[in-house]
Amino acid sequence: MLVPVWKRQVRVGEKTKPFPQIHTPENRLAEAVGLAKAIDLDVIDATIVPLSEPRPSTLLGSGKVDEVGQRVSELDIGLVVIDHIVTPVQQRNLEKAWNTKVVDRTGLILEIFGARARTREGVLQVELAHLTYQKGRLVRAWTHLERQRGGGGFLGGPGEAQIELDRRMLQDRIDAIKRDLKDVAKTRSLHRKGRRKVPYPIVAIVGYTNAGKSTLFNKITGAGVVAMDQVFATLDPTMREVKLPSARRIILSDTVGFISDLPTMLVAAFRATLEEVVEADLILHVRDIAHEETEAQASDVEKVLGDLGIDTLPVDNHILEVWNKIDLLSHERRGELQHESRRNARPPVLVSAATGEGMAPLLDSLDAQLSTADEVLDLIVPGSQGALLNWLHENCEVLAREARKDGSIELRVRVPSEKKASIIGQLRKAGLKV
Numbered sequence: 001m002l003v004p005v006w007k008r009q010v011r012v013g014e015k016t017k018p019f020p021q022i023h024t025p026e027n028r029l030a031e032a033v034g035l036a037k038a039i040d041l042d043v044i045d046a047t048i049v050p051l052s053e054p055r056p057s058t059l060l061g062s063g064k065v066d067e068v069g070q071r072v073s074e075l076d077i078g079l080v081v082i083d084h085i086v087t088p089v090q091q092r093n094l095e096k097a098w099n100t101k102v103v104d105r106t107g108l109i110l111e112i113f114g115a116r117a118r119t120r121e122g123v124l125q126v127e128l129a130h131l132t133y134q135k136g137r138l139v140r141a142w143t144h145l146e147r148q149r150g151g152g153g154f155l156g157g158p159g160e161a162q163i164e165l166d167r168r169m170l171q172d173r174i175d176a177i178k179r180d181l182k183d184v185a186k187t188r189s190l191h192r193k194g195r196r197k198v199p200y201p202i203v204a205i206v207g208y209t210n211a212g213k214s215t216l217f218n219k220i221t222g223a224g225v226v227a228m229d230q231v232f233a234t235l236d237p238t239m240r241e242v243k244l245p246s247a248r249r250i251i252l253s254d255t256v257g258f259i260s261d262l263p264t265m266l267v268a269a270f271r272a273t274l275e276e277v278v279e280a281d282l283i284l285h286v287r288d289i290a291h292e293e294t295e296a297q298a299s300d301v302e303k304v305l306g307d308l309g310i311d312t313l314p315v316d317n318h319i320l321e322v323w324n325k326i327d328l329l330s331h332e333r334r335g336e337l338q339h340e341s342r343r344n345a346r347p348p349v350l351v352s353a354a355t356g357e358g359m360a361p362l363l364d365s366l367d368a369q370l371s372t373a374d375e376v377l378d379l380i381v382p383g384s385q386g387a388l389l390n391w392l393h394e395n396c397e398v399l400a401r402e403a404r405k406d407g408s409i410e411l412r413v414r415v416p417s418e419k420k421a422s423i424i425g426q427l428r429k430a431g432l433k434v
């Protein structure tokens, strides 16, 4: 993992713009490592590389190229990620020099989105971004070669024709995907209803890369707390069924993290991978509260959620903030935050996903948040209605059940708010008084 950092300041137009403190090299490195881990890459070495002048052929200076090459062969490294734009020519030259695969920032993020896309729209958006990326690289490689040729002569021809052909094939595929995306948008609401087969509320974990989403996900779903493997564990490692202290079941979903300076080309793909968040009953916004940029990160996240049409106002009861990594704070700072959290309309929960501190209050908070809109119904189901009984068990949380002398069953059930209308309708249709 290499994070190139230019020693000189960047020139933007007339003004000289210093690197904003908000993206210190250390922060960038930590984020890049976090991204690599998101697709289970084993990060063996991570380095900040100070540079004075980007080289068109290799990006890094020749001394640096040799130095990295040595590390690559010593540590037997199979992939070098460079957290920077790497041109196709640079990529090819570095791969040759190091005898290993090289991927740049955009390539890495595309891999993550590809691994995480769940909905049809997500898959299509990621493929679209991937093709657009490849197409851009073909063009750039070509113009570069042409420049090398100095305009004239015998080197042209087949290569050029091949590139033109590849380009056209990519463009055809891009056009086809765009058509498919239009169809997907049309059928999206139907699709959503179809996916709603899960009888439990969905709780989605969002937050910046490195905020601790996966650690929290594992803590909550892990053996120590409320283990439930189930259907989802096998289908998708980032969605799991969890039983809360009240016996309420939820589906907990870990999502792709927010990324600083997301390349524009990837914005649509990123949004599409968040599609499931739109459907969630509750969103856990995990924040690294010990991070110096925590406020800026939080407003970034809220802005994207807002753009997705998710109401981020506290009155909406849709988002619960989790202030993570409190183990890294001083006593004093913790006290301050505790004080601050209590002043909130919906108090954030302070936790350490790493040590497990605060897990019990967090689960209680989840429970409370999800139960506010529920309704508890007392029902008497005639003994002849076995099918209805089964249906109730599948669609509601049965809190109590008692057989009566006349053969009927007395039930107390909790009906999730989002299914209240349809369940009551079904019961009335079956002739029950509700």
Ligand SMILES: Nc1nc2c(ncn2[C@@H]2O[C@H](COP(=O)(O)OP(=O)(O)O)[C@@H](O)[C@H]2O)c(=O)[nH]1
Residues within 6 Å of the ligand: 034, 037, 207, 208, 209, 210, 211, 212, 213, 214, 215, 216, 257, 324, 325, 326, 327, 328, 351, 352, 353, 354, 355
């Ligand atoms: N000190 C501390 N580190 C944590 C905590 N939670 C997560 N981490 C660390 O933060 C890094 C990122 O965590 P991860 O769960 O992968 O973040 P994600 O990108 O949001 O999924 C890892 O090195 C974790 O070990 C915490 O509560 N305290």
Ligand SMILES: [Mg+2]
Residues within 6 Å of the ligand: 038, 213, 214, 215, 257
């Ligand atoms: Mg993660």
